[in-house]
Amino acid sequence: MHQSEEPIVISAQNVSLSYIANEPIIYDATFRVHKGEFVFITGPSGSGKSTLLKSLYGDIKPRTGTLAITNTPLSNISDSALMTLRQHIGIVFQDYKLIKEWNIEKNVMLPLLIAGYSKRVCEAQVDKLLNHVKLFHRKGRFPMELSGGEQQRVAMARALSHNPTVILADEPTGNLDQYSSKVIWKLLEGANTQLQTTIIVVTHDIPPAMSLKYTHYSIQDGRLVNETDRYGKARR
Numbered sequence: 001m002h003q004s005e006e007p008i009v010i011s012a013q014n015v016s017l018s019y020i021a022n023e024p025i026i027y028d029a030t031f032r033v034h035k036g037e038f039v040f041i042t043g044p045s046g047s048g049k050s051t052l053l054k055s056l057y058g059d060i061k062p063r064t065g066t067l068a069i070t071n072t073p074l075s076n077i078s079d080s081a082l083m084t085l086r087q088h089i090g091i092v093f094q095d096y097k098l099i100k101e102w103n104i105e106k107n108v109m110l111p112l113l114i115a116g117y118s119k120r121v122c123e124a125q126v127d128k129l130l131n132h133v134k135l136f137h138r139k140g141r142f143p144m145e146l147s148g149g150e151q152q153r154v155a156m157a158r159a160l161s162h163n164p165t166v167i168l169a170d171e172p173t174g175n176l177d178q179y180s181s182k183v184i185w186k187l188l189e190g191a192n193t194q195l196q197t198t199i200i201v202v203t204h205d206i207p208p209a210m211s212l213k214y215t216h217y218s219i220q221d222g223r224l225v226n227e228t229d230r231y232g233k234a235r236r
Contacts, residue, residue, distance in 0.1 A: 006034040009166055009198045010056065015065035017051050024063065025051050029224040031217065035165075036196040038189075040206050042227075043219035049202040052219070053170050056200065057089050058082045070165055087115050090159030090197075094171035096151045098143040104154045105130070105139045111162040129157040133187065149180025156187045166198040167191060174204070185210070 010033035017026040025048040033039055043049050054060045055067060058074055067074045072085050090111075098107045105126050112122045130136040133153040135146075143151050152172065159167050169188065173181035185207050191197040193212060206216065216227040 006036060009033050009035050009037075009070060010200075011066075011068045013066045015055070015062045015067050017048065017055055017060060018063050019051075019060070021063070025222060026055075026219070026224065027222040028065070030065075031224060031226075033166075033198060033200065033215075035198055036192065038192050038199045038212060038214040039201070040214055040216045041200065041202045041219065041224075042204065042206065042216065044204075047219040048222060049219055050170055052224075053168055053200065053202045056166075056168055057086060057091055083114075087111070087162060088165040090162070090164035090167040092152070092155050092159045092167065092169040092172045094174045096143070096148075096155045098151055098154060098158075100143050103140055103142050104135065104146070107143065107154055108157045108161055110158060115162055125161055126157075129161055132160075133157045133183075147180075149176050149183065152176060152180060152184055153187070156184060160187075160191060160197075163195070164197065166200065169199070169201045171203055172201065173207075181207070182209075 010031075012029050012031050015026065015029045016024045018024040029052070041049050041052060051060060055062060055074070056069060058077060062075055069085060070088055072081065077085070098104070099110070108126045108129055109122045112125060126139075127136065130139050133156060135150060135153055135157070138146065138150065143154065146154070167188070172188070173184050176184065188199055188201065189210075189212055192199050206214075218225050218227050
């Protein structure tokens, strides 16, 4: 269990989510995520995993209940406040969502440009991150010139570029080979252990080689179930 002095990064109380009124996908979810926590959310296809993740970056608002990220309520958040909040969030998608017309250097730089950093700061941070994900030698290439694993490493570098409070990852290794998957998990583990970044990962399966402690929730018939104790793992 996290120590009580660890600040709460995400707080949900009786949250229900749906795309159509009166047809909830997630029912009455209540949970808290503390700073530095590594959380897995599992469940079958169509169970609502991605919907729950979307709610955490404001792409879908709760139908009922209260949801807050870094003490910012999401239920009635304005567009400008949401843009500010997203400067504290890194997002990794299964399909990468890189801008095909931009080289990978500019793709990684995007969150920094939005945040208004100087060109010098942007370039230095991008060089550091591309070296970290072992793609510095490819910095002038475009996404379609890279393999899927390389594109996902670019997406990871982009998610890390602005030193986010929390990283949200939606099936980050679902389309990758074994080697690329291991690289992505190591990058997520490193962000968590070295930077104390809070990590939320939606996935079908938790990798068996995870070396750190984590919290595990599953979605069963629209209900969020804490599976942590059952798997002998605990919050730090």
